[in-house]
Amino acid sequence: MKRTASIKKNKTFLIILVFLLLSTISLLFTHIGKPVMYRGDDIYFHLSRIEGISEGIKNGLFFQKINYFFLHGMGYASPIFYSDLFLYPAGILRCLGISISNTYIIFLWSINFLTYLLAYQCFRYYKKIDYQAFLFAVLYGGASYRLSDLTERAAIGELLSFMFIPLAFIGLWSIFFEEKQKYYILSIGMACLIFTHVLSAFIFSIFIFFYLIMNLTTLMKNKKRLFALLKAVGLTVLLCLGFLLPIVEQTFDQSFNFQVNQVAKMSDFTHTIPEYIKIALVNSGVNNLGILIFLLFMLLLVRFNALLTDSKKLFLITFLFLVSSTSLIPYRLLEDTFINSVQFPWRFFVIVTFGVCWLFADNIDRLFKRQTLNKMLLFGSITLATGLLILHGLFISDTSRYVSREEVEAIPQNFLGWGMEYLPFKTDYFEVIEEPRRILNSDNVSLQNVSFEYGGIDLYYSTKKSNEEAKIILPYIYYKGYKATVDGEPLEVNNSSVVPGLCEVNVTDSGNLKMKYHWTTLQIVSFILSLLSWLTLVISLGYKKIKKKTA
Template structure:
């Protein structure tokens, strides 16, 4: 009996080793595709959005270190005035980076290790997502993970643009692809994959959520016959959408509340227009050839597109549809599409039409792994195709990193990032500052009007809490160095007003800052408490998540019993 157990264990080990081998490859590829450009001789490549996301991580780490586990206001960004990144840029996926920072790593080290973990997760999620639809095709799953994880536009987002939101979107998009297929064409009872993907996408990158909705709308339109013939699919789609709205309520409800409360810059004239930022197909091709550009799609996508169209009728239905959708979104990214017709519409919030490259990369990565790979009749040919394409993409990644190493003007010493003040980390758009805001204050400044009528003493600031004593001979306005968002509260003794917009000071605009009017003698404390909508929406999202988890575990157990 013991000998039989020993033999069984000996036979299990090779099988387990084969199962673990892909993850080892993913771990190596995630490292090789990143660290040549991320950590170069004590310098970091200055990606377009790098300072903003480093500021988000640093601000979140500071809040966590002070015991604020769900911060809505980032007091590192804007040099202490407080920017509502926790409301308009959900921090859910940033907690690992912030915890690494708290654990003693430098800001650059935390960011670099975090990007590696996100890249590794991208490979793994892509691999497992493919297996959800093709459980016996591990070679195809490996190829999809490698092609998708090494896709040129994803690496451009990671390395050149430092577009962390889109990087996170890349991580979860395979779940949306699989979930959408299950609801529309497969097992509609597995709609929860779509909910998981859309929820993760919302908390990773809001703009990509809009792109995903457009993708799902076109996919449903392409398969409208399935939805008509099986109304239960529509019910599953409704359940996925409803649960997603409840799970993401903790994010979108506070956003809506702030946008209703006051006008923000995002509501003014857009900074970017799709019609201005769209480029020609020739320009995108030139960027792919140079392999060093902010919207680098990669030569491989153009090659796969042409091959897919040439072999269109040899592909199965799903891969034909993905080839079509990939081509459509590539077209939408170009100036061939009349973007000027949408300059004044909601679609313009996407800013750059080449964001659609995320979907182009996703669609053609799947077509390569599931469609083109199956056209090879012999396993040897499939392995050769796998190897050649993987080496091509890895080589392209290394070439990109070597070119980045030659960009001396974009390589910045680590120490520079550790010494960031936070004042200029809001990014180029500053979309969620109060509209019309013109002034800038230091974090310890307190302005009073009229000055001669107020005696302010014992003023202190601890984290986001301002405390002071005052004595006035007439009503006095106290203007605090914090940006006004709904949720600031004031308490104390004496006579004081609610928190309101400062307006002007001696003819100078102080619009967008918090103001409290006091009179007489007393003490005052101002802090950000949050709102009831923030608390209620968080509770609804948490309860929905717990309920779905219990339901999913129960359904999975019952399925195993059958």
């Protein structure tokens, strides 16, 4: 008995050690092992998010709705539209005095390790066979498209979503085929996807739709499973209310760039399968599915009849997502539909990657009748995955992206992401950033004792004539939630009619004007409801676990 426990302990230690090693290797040649770092597409946007969290904490603000690191203190509502929840560990590291470049590296390394670990645990929950769980984790964590998110794209949101897709999947699988009362696993997985990357959550929702269609008879035969799925949807909404409702509130108050202007047209980024294979052979690029995934997909296709029945359904869904990433779909006809919100068709690779890795690991013992061949596939795929992981960092194509640590530390505060999606519509970005601290006012009003504080302003004004109205345009991007007072009395804050996108107040006579952002009533109520939902869920699960142990 002791020997069995010792073997199990040693095996667990070795698995963790391998995951730690692989997590390090994936960053060794692009972030750690050189005096320079690879500057991915969105690196400065995410570094700014981290810096904003750090500044907020230092000023006593947790879960702030406006990030004031952006635009030299003028603020950007990225936390409202793009949850910062999973960036807080990085923000805390910055508060401890760790440089932003080292914070970023530690954060990426942590994401890597947790992705491997969670992938292993999720597969092991599904099928309690250690070597298959290990195979899935190694293939999935080292998948080329995930490495593209890690390095070339610096797409932190999508990178984080990779961590939670296996969790959401086993929650979905549990509802359909296992313990339906564990529907909360799907809710937790989906909530985490929403908190990390809304587009990935949307893509996985499409996956759920196809999964439901493929397994509709299972739900129809057992209405309790259908009810469990509906409960999972309801619980997901409750868990995410504090994030979802503030988005709705802001979009009802005014229009934003992401609502009016298309960030990208999917039709402009489509490729054929041969083109994707060519990219995979180079093993570099923002849309690199990876040659190993292509090889495993072809193997699964050839050995389709050997797959488990449920695996065949998952393979068909994976195939649909692969086709959806290509020019075979007429995306030009879908430019004005919600599908275009995905922006890039190769985002569907996240499902293709998951599907292929899961299917291969799940069926590794049945692809061929001769177990010797299956063992060769097992060791060969792990070896190739590890080799491609190393080669990806060693021979990255665009070497001009390597920059010094000093350049990484000098974060451009004006970079809002390529689409500047969360700016109010009609905001003239270049006019706004020309003089970030400039206050504009009517000729009939003078300003004195102007002082800026974190996320706010305090000044004294006086109009030339009594009862004459004057405009003051304050250097903060307008979002619902800004509140102003004059000598303690509330004053309405609006989106400026003179300089659209900035905060504007109309004043009379004279007085002391103060303006600062405050959580709206809806933000407070929705946050409390979400917090109570999470607490209720955690307490309920804890109680069930204690009850099970004492039974």
